[in-house]
Amino acid sequence: MARRGSPRNSGESDLDARKATILEAVVAEHIDTAQPVGSTAVAQHADLGVSPATVRNEMVSLEREGYLAQPHTSAGRIPTDKGYRYFVDHLQSGELGSAQQFQLRDFFTGVRGEVEDVLERTSALLAQLSGYTSVVVGTTATHATxxxxxxxxxxxxxxxxxxxxxxxxxxxxxxxxxxxxxxxxxxxxxxxxxxxxxxxxxxxxxxxxxxxxxxxxxxxxxxxxxxxERPTREDEKVFIGGASKVAEVFDSVETVRQVLSILEEELLVVSLVEDMLDRGVSVAIGSEHGYAPLSSTAVVVAPIHVDGVAAGAVGLIGPTRMKYQEVMAAATAVSKNLAQHLEGSAGGD
Amino acid sequence: MARRGSPRNSGESDLDARKATILEAVVAEHIDTAQPVGSTAVAQHADLGVSPATVRNEMVSLEREGYLAQPHTSAGRIPTDKGYRYFVDHLQSGELGSAQQFQLRDFFTGVRGEVEDVLERTSALLAQLSGYTSVVVGTTATHATxxxxxxxxxxxxxxxxxxxxxxxxxxxxxxxxxxxxxxxxxxxxxxxxxxxxxxxxxxxxxxxxxxxxxxxxxxxxxxxxxxxERPTREDEKVFIGGASKVAEVFDSVETVRQVLSILEEELLVVSLVEDMLDRGVSVAIGSEHGYAPLSSTAVVVAPIHVDGVAAGAVGLIGPTRMKYQEVMAAATAVSKNLAQHLEGSAGGD
DNA sequence: TGCTAGCACTCGATTCTACCGAGTGCTAGC
DNA sequence: GCTAGCACTCGGTAGAATCGAGTGCTAGCA
Structure with missing residues (x-):
């Protein structure tokens, strides 16, 4: 069910170069426009010197293999969860924009106060950087003496x-x-x-x-x-940032409701994130994480390691057509900076 | 701008009995159905032995006086903020349903733990009881020694x-x-x-x-x-309950977004609530509270008094066509029970 | 064999029209 | 002062026509 960074069975999961390019073009375009993508658009955009007709043929094939889907007969294609998965697995990791990098640095050099406050504000920062709703899970280290x-x-x-x-x-x-x-x-x-x-x-x-x-x-x-106090997970604090983004990035009120009510349940959020960390997954698309109400969403997480031990995670939640590259870059960058900050000042500054 | 429980200038604000009945019928009906209310519905529902035509005449007058409005020429009437205000001012205070009373009692006899936890869970309870998003503001008493x-x-x-x-x-x-x-x-x-x-x-x-x-x-x-630590308001903790209700009770995604982003700003929420308490207002309708993005909402608050001193407040936020009677009953009941609980166990249980 | 130009076809989206009906405002009469 | 009656308004809905993006398929070309 869940895929990792490396392909599992190369027979199915590895596409020839042209198909891959086409698939990636479709995903990228769809993420950008939120519309079904047609063969002409792909032919123009991804410049393999090939006509729309050829692209069409490939698309039929991609659809048969489950990477693409057609909302209705005479429309373009949209990626399936599997399609997004391929896209994400073959994404070269991106860099944060320089303005954002600056903002990040600025934040972490300026921030002081109790851990809880820092986590809370980090959460807000991450939401702002990424444009999606963020989650920061702080594990109060049970190893602490x-x-x-x-x-x-x-x-x-x-x-x-x-x-x-x-x-x-x-x-x-x-x-x-x-x-x-x-x-x-x-x-x-x-x-x-x-x-x-x-x-x-x-x-x-x-x-x-x-x-x-x-x-x-x-x-x-x-x-x-x-x-x-010890045995439960309840000593993990959850900070949600940019909850209002939910209403920006999903267009169905019903989805908004569902996502919000998940976010209300701290325990659920924690176990979702921890599950992903346990399985070593950094992106869960659609139904991959197994939480039905979130089946139209994607979740990106990045662990926080303080002095080599797990100290929580940051996460982002958005539609499956989210800007994976930027979002993953943001999550990683924030988690790294946060970890550094936490290492630098054991428990507050 | 803001009205209180008592009418201000009896010339305008006091309607004759029939008009009052009609206005109340329109408001009640609109709260119930979310549709514009026509003269026939009023004539049937509020049984003053009078024909729709008469009701129509009165409605024209009520519209001239600013209590009602017409979405378009050939539709029924909906209440204006002023109409709701009259309705609320002339509402006899209601009782909580017995099932809810039971739930409330059950909650407060069973609840234990740190104050913060209690407040957080109270907030969830209030949201559940009322069906709207709730806010619990806890003032950490600066008077405490x-x-x-x-x-x-x-x-x-x-x-x-x-x-x-x-x-x-x-x-x-x-x-x-x-x-x-x-x-x-x-x-x-x-x-x-x-x-x-x-x-x-x-x-x-x-x-x-x-x-x-x-x-x-x-x-x-x-x-x-x-x-x-002292001078700011920042030592007041805010607990939001039932944030997902926002997506249930408002039907425009844009409104949902606006309300959520207000709720994200703790300081804003605190000052909104405190302002209302200061002015002795328990219900703020539409633009009465002066926060433009919330102009399509109504806010209900009830203060928490612990041993005679203000210790925060509970609040509810919903559309202007919210079920005022039930909601006010819920807010008051919860605030009273919470106060009692806090008195009973100074700072923990 | 693989690619492409051409073409008929599909089907959602958009526009237009007609029409229905809830509700109004007005007037005349009780 | 109330009401029955009536013409009128106007949003909402349904159906027909149209548009056009995009497809699948076929035939021909390199």
Missing amino acids: ILSVQLVNLERRHQLLVTVFSDGTVLKHSVVTTDDIDYATCVEASQQLNALLVGTTLESRVQVPSRSDSSSLLIAEAVAVLHA | ILSVQLVNLERRHQLLVTVFSDGTVLKHSVVTTDDIDYATCVEASQQLNALLVGTTLESRVQVPSRSDSSSLLIAEAVAVLHA
């Missing part, structure tokens, strides 16, 4: 557990106790928690001394609450 | 300042120093910061001892960074 743990007494039975990680992440959790907790106990518990947890990660298991004085109960509860 | 301040050493010159407030808010700020800071200095500074700041609010000014050892410099820097 704990730098500090602190219990703060909010009310008699409400404690707030504030944990600071080595990557600058701060998590807060409520800890509710059955007994009232006084200030001294809280401080005491904080100290013990620090001794217990600093240097560990959320993935490590720690031995909690099981006495039953109120301080120990509090500590046990706090550790439990903190470790409950 | 500081419970704890802590500096954590991220890297040599990167400190993370973690501040916990009495309402459960946790803020983090990066503090960058020119000198390397060792662990001991960091702890030392934390203690002094605590002594200095605990019990104060972001609004109070504190005297920072101005010695020039590295610890004192660090402290001064930390206080400066923290207080820099």
Whole structure:
């Protein structure tokens, strides 16, 4: 179902040079005009010294092989998902326009603030650069070690557990106790928690001394609450940028609705992106990603690697006839710059 | 420009009983059907024993007075913004449907977690209850007192300042120093910061001892960074719920785009809502709120009062022909329940 | 064998016309 | 003051005619 950069079975997936040129011309033209592309247009545009009639013959063949489709008998051809796939697989990677490069550099030299803010604004930037709706998924590294743990007494039975990680992440959790907790106990518990947890990660298991004085109960509860955080994907933050672009690039209100409601479900977005990363796919066209409501869209992702480990991804979503070259260039460039920025300032600047 | 609940000049704004009935019938019918409303429909529906012809005469008069408009000569009437305004002003406040009441109760008894999460999910709930896109603006109370301040050493010159407030808010700020800071200095500074700041609010000014050892410099820097937070509106968090509803309730893609791009601008949303609260307006119809791109929409807001002080608002945005009664009921009910919830558990549960 | 010119054909899109009917405004009469 | 009646308006719909882009096929040429 999903194809990668390299062709799978050369018999079908490799076209002879002329067919390839024609296919690419059709895709390029269609991306540009959003209209079915006729044989004459192709013959003119892609200058292989050949008449429209010949092009037509080739197109029939391309249609039989599933790369092109005809909306109706007397119209031009439009690419199928398979056609786009071929196009994307044979795309030489493009460069970002110089104005955009400048904008990008400008943004990342100027940007400061907490990670979350940076991610949010990066998302907006990417949307603006690419012209499509963007997604930035930030994985709060579960590998990060704990730098500090602190219990703060909010009310008699409400404690707030504030944990600071080595990557600058701060998590807060409520800890509710059955007994009232006084200030001294809280401080005491904080100290013990620090001794217990600093240097560990959320993935490590720690031995909690099981006495039953109120301080120990509090500590046990706090550790439990903190470790409950781990297993789910929920600690991945999603930032959507340029949601209004959805209404620009799709012309059917129904599609707009569907895409928006997918984007509303953070978990869905995260798993879509992660799935693609897991499979090593950077572009998913049409139904390739397996999310039915998005079958008329294409998704482009680029991973973010901070110090060699996966730290999330940036993504773009648009119609299948999106400007792949530019979009992929934008996504890659942004993800690289973002990664660099995150490496440069561990957790904020 | 903006009207309130009470009529302004009774000469124009108060209609005689029959006209009022007719106007209300037109509005109600139009909200229901989205079609221009004819005299016959009104005569049947609003049962004042009167013929369509009479209704027609009244409608001409209502049109002259600006309450109704005719899309074209031989069509029925649709309400103008002024017509909707009259309708809303004379609406007796409705009750939430019992199923929805149940859903609401269910939600708020079951909900737990950090404030941000609650607000986010409340926003989704409100969207679902009302059928329109919702906005929840949470003001992180600048009146809250500081419970704890802590500096954590991220890297040599990167400190993370973690501040916990009495309402459960946790803020983090990066503090960058020119000198390397060792662990001991960091702890030392934390203690002094605590002594200095605990019990104060972001609004109070504190005297920072101005010695020039590295610890004192660090402290001064930390206080400066923290207080820099105050003046803007940026500490108000905005949660949008049901963004995809925009594509359901507006039928022009262009309107969808405009509304979405407004919603993208958090600051705009906040000031829109705050402006309405300041003016004591709960419904803004058409151009009443003064945001041109939203001139074909209506906005309904309800303030959130926690322990008597303003703590934000919930809002809904839809077409001017939205179901005001239900929507206002939903907004009020949700804001009340949310306020109660926030009072019940100061900053977490 | 491969390419191309020529040509009949298809079928969506556009335009035009006729027409229907919902709804109006007006007038005359109760 | 209300209403029945009626001529009138005008958007929406349906059908016919037309247009034209683009096809598929065939025959002929290199």
